[in-house]
Amino acid sequence: MAQINTQNDPFLSKVSVEELRIGGFLDFDPPFDDSIRGGILPLFNYSQFDGLSQGDYQLIAPSLRLATTILGQPTLLPFWYALIFRERREIQSRRLTLRYGRHCWRFDLKPGGLTRQECVRTWQALQTMRQCVRFEFVTLQGSDGTTNRNGTRPGLQGYYGMGSKTELSLEYLKVLRDFAYRESGAEARSGYTPEFPGLNASAIIRARYHLAKTIVHEMGHVVKWATTSPQETRVLFDEPHPLEPPLEPFFGDQRRAEIGYAWESMTFKGLTFPFGYPSHPSAPFGLGVYKWPDLIDNDDPCRGPSRLPYNTRYAVPMAWAGSLWSQQHWDNVLQHGIEANWSSRRLGVRLYRQRPWNRTDELDECLSVEDEEDEDEDEDEDMDEDEDDLGGDDGPVDENRAAEFVLRERLHRIKTKRWTVIRDGQLTTLEINPADRDGDDSSVERVDINGVVRLHP
Ligand SMILES: [Zn+2]
Numbered sequence: 001m002a003q004i005n006t007q008n009d010p011f012l013s014k015v016s017v018e019e020l021r022i023g024g025f026l027d028f029d030p031p032f033d034d035s036i037r038g039g040i041l042p043l044f045n046y047s048q049f050d051g052l053s054q055g056d057y058q059l060i061a062p063s064l065r066l067a068t069t070i071l072g073q074p075t076l077l078p079f080w081y082a083l084i085f086r087e088r089r090e091i092q093s094r095r096l097t098l099r100y101g102r103h104c105w106r107f108d109l110k111p112g113g114l115t116r117q118e119c120v121r122t123w124q125a126l127q128t129m130r131q132c133v134r135f136e137f138v139t140l141q142g143s144d145g146t147t148n149r150n151g152t153r154p155g156l157q158g159y160y161g162m163g164s165k166t167e168l169s170l171e172y173l174k175v176l177r178d179f180a181y182r183e184s185g186a187e188a189r190s191g192y193t194p195e196f197p198g199l200n201a202s203a204i205i206r207a208r209y210h211l212a213k214t215i216v217h218e219m220g221h222v223v224k225w226a227t228t229s230p231q232e233t234r235v236l237f238d239e240p241h242p243l244e245p246p247l248e249p250f251f252g253d254q255r256r257a258e259i260g261y262a263w264e265s266m267t268f269k270g271l272t273f274p275f276g277y278p279s280h281p282s283a284p285f286g287l288g289v290y291k292w293p294d295l296i297d298n299d300d301p302c303r304g305p306s307r308l309p310y311n312t313r314y315a316v317p318m319a320w321a322g323s324l325w326s327q328q329h330w331d332n333v334l335q336h337g338i339e340a341n342w343s344s345r346r347l348g349v350r351l352y353r354q355r356p357w358n359r360t361d362e363l364d365e366c367l368s369v370e371d372e373e374d375e376d377e378d379e380d381e382d383m384d385e386d387e388d389d390l391g392g393d394d395g396p397v398d399e400n401r402a403a404e405f406v407l408r409e410r411l412h413r414i415k416t417k418r419w420t421v422i423r424d425g426q427l428t429t430l431e432i433n434p435a436d437r438d439g440d441d442s443s444v445e446r447v448d449i450n451g452v453v454r455l456h457p
Contacts, residue, residue, distance in 0.1 A: 004276040004277065004278065004280050004282070004284055004285075005276065005277060006275075006276060006277075006285065007277060008277040009275055009276055009277045009285075010313065010349060010351055011275055011288055011313045011315075011349045012275055012276065012285055014349045014450070014451055014452050015315070015347065015349060015452060017285060019347070020275075020285065020286050020315060020347075023315065023317075023346070023347055024317050024318055024319060025286040025287075025315040025316065025317060025318060025347070026202060026285070026286050026318060027200075027202050027318060028201065028202040028205055028318040028319065028321070028322040029318075029319075030319065030322065032201075032205075032322055032325070033322075033323070033325065033326040033328070034062070034325045034326075035325070035326055035327040035328070036065060036066065036069045036325050036326070036327050036330060037327055038065070038068060038069060038072070039065065039068070040061065040064045040065055040068050041064075041067075041068040041071065041072070041126075041127065042127065042130055043126070043127060043129055043130045043133075044064040044067060044068060044135075044215070045130075048130065048133070048134055048135055049134070049135045049136065049137075050134055050135070050136040051136055051137075052136075052137065056137075056173055056176075056177070059173065059176040059177060059180055060172070060173070060176065060211065062208050062325070063172075063208045063209075063211040063212040063215065064212070064215070065325075066208065066209065066212035066324055066325060067212040067215045067216050069330060070212065070213075070216050070267065071126060071216050071219060072123060072126075073330065073333065073334075073338075074119055074334060075333055075334060075337060075338045075341075076263075076266070076267060076338065077114060077118075077119050077122045077123065078109050078110060078113060078114050079109070079251075079262075079263055079266055080122050080125075080126060080223065081110060081114055081118055081119075081121075081122040082107045082108060082109050082110060082251075083107055083220070083223050083224070083227070083249075083259065084122060084125050084156070084223060084227055085118075085121070085122070085125075086107055086108060086109075086110060088105040088106060088107050088249050089105065089106050089107075089108065090103050090104070090105055090106075091103075091104045091105065091106055091250065091303075091366075093303070093366040094236075095365075095366040096303060096366035097235060097236055098236055099366060100233075100247060100301060101233045101234045101235065101236070101237070102231045102232060102233045102234075102235055102244075102247065103231070103232075103235060104247065104249075104250065104257075104301060105249040105250070106249055106250040106251070106252065106253075107249045107250075107251060107252075108251075108252050109252070125156065126219075126223075128156060128157070129156070129219070129222055129223065129226060131153065131154060131163070132153055132154060132155060132156060132161075132163045132164060132222060132225070132226040133147075133153065133163060133164050133165065133166055133222045133226075134150075134153070134165055134166070135165075135166045135167075135168060135215075136165065136166075136167055136168070137167075137168050137169070137170045137172065137173050138167045138168070138169075138170055139169075139170050140167060140168075140169045140170070142278075143169065144168070144169045144172075144210070144214045144281065145166060145167065145168045145169060145214040145215070145217065145218045146166070146167050146218070147164050147165070147166045147167075147218045147221035147222055147225065148164060148165055148167075149162050149163070149164050149225050149245060150162070150163050150164050150165040151163070154226075155225065155226040155227065156223075156226040156227050159226065159227045159228075159229070160229040160230070161225055161226040161227045161228050161229065162225055162226070163225065163226065164221065164222050164225040164226070166215075166218045166219075166221075166222060168211070168214060168215065168218070169214075169281065171280060171281050171282075172207060172210070172211045172214075172281050174195060174196075175196055175199065175203070175204070175207045175280075175281055175282045176204070176207060176208075178194050178195050178196050178199055179196075179199045179203075179204050181194070182194055182199070196282050196284075198282075198284050199282060202318055203282050203283060203284060205318070205321050205322050206274070206281075206282070206283040206286070206287055206318075206321055207281045207282055207283065209272075209287075209321050209324055210272065210274070210281050210283065210287070211281065212324075213264065213268070213272060216263065216267075217260035217261070217263060217264055218260060220259035220260040220262070220263045221248075221259060221260060223259070224246070224248055224249075224259050228246040228248075228249070229246060230243040230244060230245060230246060231243065231244060231245075231246045231247065232244075247301045248300065248301060250301070250303065254293070254303075255293060255302060255303040255304050255305075255306070256292075256293040256299075256300050256301070256302050256303070257300055257301040257302070258292075258299075258300045261292045261293075264292070265291070265292050266338065267338065267341060268289060268341065268342065268343070269289070269291075269339075269342040269343075270289040270290050270291050270292060270314075271289065271290060271292045272287050272288070272289050272316060273287065273288055273289075273290075274286075274287055274288075275287065275288050275315075286315055286316065286318070287315075287316040287321065288313045288314060288315055288316060289313070289314050289316050289343060289345075290311055290312060290313045290314065291308075291311055291312070293306060294306070294311055295308060295310070295311050295351065295353050303365065303366045304361070304364055304365030304366060305357075305361045305364055305365070306353075307357060307361075308353070309352060309353050310350045310351060310352045310353065311350070311351050312345075312348040312349065312350045312351070312453060313348060313349050313350075313351065314343075314345040314346070314347065314348040315346070315347045315348070316343045317343055317344060317346070320343040320344070321343075329341075345455070346454070346455045347452075347453070347454055347455070348452070348453045348454075349451055349452055349453075350448055350451050350452075350453060351451075352451070
């Protein structure tokens with residue numbers, strides 16, 4: 001395995017390992033509270049994994065219990081409900097259609113939240129995904145996990161979708177095996193040389209969390225394959241329209257379509273990643289989190305480049321990572337909403353846009369059916385505004401639809417003031433507060449000194 005170092009990591013070039021240690025971003029001190037209720041969902045049973053030994057399954061069991069807990073959070077079920085059951089809306093952007101040669105779609109949260117019945121229905125559908133997917137740990141290049149369609153398994157019943165195979169990075173297993181081997185004392189007896197000599201209990205918490213997060217991320221893609229029909233391509237061309245595997249739908253107004261990242265953004269207020277280069281699940285320098293989409297993202301279906309002037313990488317406190325296995329943490333989330341799951345942002349490094357927003361960026365935006373005519377409309381938009389709040393998108397085709405669209409968007413904006421959960425025994429609501437979609441906590445004044453922002457408690 002390549003040595004993981006601090007070079008080429010923009011965060012570690014500005015923040016020392018010592019500062020991370022003192023700040024509580026590397027070591028987990030309090031007693032580990034492993035009290036989450038509920039076991040492992042049948043979806044993640046041993047029989048769902050190809051080529052895994054019973055011993056290795058035991059090593060990943062804590063991650064599977066956490067994955068089960070996160071997947072089943074009533075607070076987060078509206079995301080899965082939207083993906084599985086809500087009718088997808090076509091994005092009325094000719095530019096976008098031309099770019100990908102097909103109609104592109106979005107899925108949105110149900111306004112007003114879910115009824116208990118809808119929660120149950122969503123939970124049942126997620127359990128049914130067991131038939132649609134299998135998992136395997138394999139060597140992956142530059143990726144923690146990937147999900148590809150697999151025709152030997154069915155899609156979700158009632159959909160013209162298909163099954164899939166989720167591959168997870170073998171590095172996760174190597175880290176967990178290494179640690180278990182050393183803990184068992186076998187190392188001393190056999191002279192075994194650990195592959196990751198710096199591993200400690202804190203690194204294992206990070207690796208277990210990271211694996212759980214990756215598994216649920218991949219479930220987003222599993223659900224996509226299971227519920228999304230093949231799509232006609234070359235639709236604006238005067239040629240036959242062949243059917244091809246579907247692109248991912250966009251979530252709400254997001255400018256990139258990546259269901260797993262959309263889910264992570266909602267659940268963790270950003271994407272969690274290991275500091276250090278190359279990136280490794282053992283995360284010897286701790287974990288960071290940043291707002292997605294990043295300033296530069298060229299992968300995945302995209303409706304336009306970021307308008308943000310900077311993006312901040314924040315260090316993730318170890319106390320937070322450790323608390324994920326505590327039932328009290330999830331009881332808190334249930335009571336106060338998904339915000340209670342977000343780690344605090346106390347130490348960050350800002351990465352600034354290398355060049356100003358320009359005409360080329362603007363021409364790259366696929367916002368509405370009137371793309372061409374609209375070009376200058378957003379010119380005065382404040383660069384600090386939330387980048388996903390793309391005004392005037394999804395324009396209408398005719399006047400009736402226009403009126404309906406405007407009304408719906410207005411209602412949507414009024415209702416989506418906060419991400420919150422209303423638990424009156426009937427409703428589970430998850431709503432998006434545009435201000436909260438910015439990875440930078442705008443409620444706190446931050447001083448940026450040479451690209452580093454620090455908030456001392
Ligand atoms: Zn993904």
